[in-house]
Amino acid sequence: MPANAPYVDALHTPAPSRTEDRHDADVSAVLLGQLLDQLLIGVILADADSRLRYANREARRILASHDGLAEGPDGLRASTAASTRRLRHALALTGLAQASDDGASAARYLSLPRSDPSMRAPLLLTFSALPGSPGRTAIFIDVPEHRHPVSRGAIAEVFGLTPREAALAALLADGHELRDCAGLLAMGEGTARNHLKHLFEKTMKHSQGALVAQLCRTVGPYR
Incomplete structure (x- = not known):
């Protein structure tokens, strides 16, 4: 099973009727997960209740560090209650933009302070509505101090x-x-x-x- 097996279902399209088509969809979802794991930025899919539906490898590393962003029993959480409210408000607004099919307002940005903000720059989150996936929002996470060497x-x-x-x-x-x-x-x-x-x-x-x-x-x- 993939490392993030609980979230792989979020990458599926609606289940095809034929057995061979369902198999192809399963294979495609696994391959897509493997491709997203190659990214050096965190990628998360969250639902309207701020619950995690998918996280690539970098996002799982960020969440496990509990340094600005984490997964709690009630959904995604930031390092403070105020930041958590801002995070969930941004998710809600992105979902509303998706529902209204307002492409101009689909992307939103949010910086989240770290556990020790005096030592590290905040995380930068980009929220993007997913056309055709009601209630799902993509979150792209950039960790400023993680400089990746140019090939x-x-x-x-x-x-x-x-x-x-x-x-x-x-x-x-x-x-x-x-x-x-x-x-x-x-x-x-x-x-x-x-x-x-x-x-x-x-x-x-x-x-x-x-x-x-x-x-x-x-x-x-x-x-």
Whole structure:
């Protein structure tokens, strides 16, 4: 059984009538769960009563930490009573937007303080109504301090970079200064600047900030 077997049913469409179609639906639900487990962001499906219907691997890790978001006996809970009310209000509003088929207001955002807010930035939650799934809301959870390294192979393929250019680009995207990148790659700072010039040309960007933003947008949040 999948690790989140109690929630896999939330990924099913209405049960087909034929046995072979039901089998295909079961296989599709399991495969979809496995795909969602590859994401580096948390993904939750919750119902109108704030109860958890599905959680991918990253979301289960977040919930198990009880650091800003957790699953209680009465549904999803935040670290404080006030934050829990805000969380459930956002779920209710998203459900109303879904019921009214108001696509413009379907997505909502909420930051939730952590158990020790002085040490960590809040969780950022994005709520999205699911067309055709009454009472179900998708919640995407971003943990700010979890910086995920940019794939050198992916950006090399997308932008036609050499291995050294891709290595420099990945370090820049991870927040390193150019001088530090040169040291980490055992190259002179002048060589690093030359590679950076090539990166600007190949990505059609004109500043280091724009380059990093483009790299982070291009490579998806997957494992």
